[in-house]
Amino acid sequence: MPTSQPVLDALYHYPVKSMAGLRLDKAVLSQQGLPFDRCWMVADARGRFVTGREYPELVLVGASPAADGVTLSAAGRQALFVPNTAFDKPIDATVWGDAFQAWEGAREADAWISGFIGAPLKLLWTGARTARRVRTESQVPLSFADGFPLLLIGQASLDDLCARIGRPLAMTRFRPNLVVSGAPPYAEDSWKRIRIGDAVLRIVKPCERCVFTTVDPDTGTRGLDQEPLRTLAGYRRTPAGVIFGQNVVADSEAEIIPGMPVEVLECVSQGPAA
Secondary structure (H helix, E strand, C coil): CCCCCCEEEEEEECCECCCCCEEECCEEEECCECCCCCCEEEECCCCEECCCCCCHHHHHCEEEEECCEEEEEECCEEEEEEEHHHCCEEEEEEECCEEEEEEECCHHHHHHHHHHHCCCCEEEECCCCCCCEECCEEEEECCCCCCCCEEEEEHHHHHHHHHHHCCCCCHHHHCCCEEEECCCCCHHHHEEEEEECCEEEEEEEEEECCHHHHECCCCCCECCCCCCHHHHHHHCEECCEEEEEEEEEECCCEEECCCCEEEEEEECCCCCCC
16 A cells, blocks of 8 residues: 655666666666666667667667676677777767767677667667757756656556556566655656655656557567557546656756655646546
8 A cells, every 4th residue: 555655666777778677776866867878779770769669679688788888688699798989970860859969880789789670770879978958958968768867657556557457567668767656546647846865856747658568578579459558548648648657857966776765845736637
């Protein structure tokens, strides 16, 4: 049962967009989000982002980041370390209509990913400093994430969704960065500002969900029953789309650790109906 005090239950980052995520024991949160989150991305020859929407098998690729590069791994394939120095050529990248400069040139990684997926693809890097910014907040740096640095989901919200569907679903299917427990289902819809440790975060807007949520993170296949999107559409549809989770921006830099209390500093007058 939800308690009166929400807590940070889990932290995740996803070093390569659409590849497998990693659970973190702690992290220093900044305006750009969590360290190494979506700092690399798979793209087509023109630099347009490619995700698990088109190639669900991407979720089966592991990605372990370091300051000097990222290591790719997958069942049946030899792991590959991709140094940042391999990205030696600027490219005009595109993510959801945002055009900005990124870096290409890691030809060994391009071949590795193309061979695994079975399509001509390339790996891009944001660079040491991303050139991209949040559309509505030009001062906020943004990696290859869809539109905002952070995504927050309440554990009780997922529990409610699973009860409606009639089977459990992994939280990683929804690719959150911050998971909060101890609050009622969809409580995050009404939050406007929260504090975790010394970090103050703003809840900016709901996250519209797509077919990627139907991809099983363990098998890399789409569910034929179109769940959970089908059930979400029945009770979480808004003029903006089917929503689940909240997009978040951090206003301060601080270390956060799972188990820390989540203090709700401000609420909106009325959140979306559950």
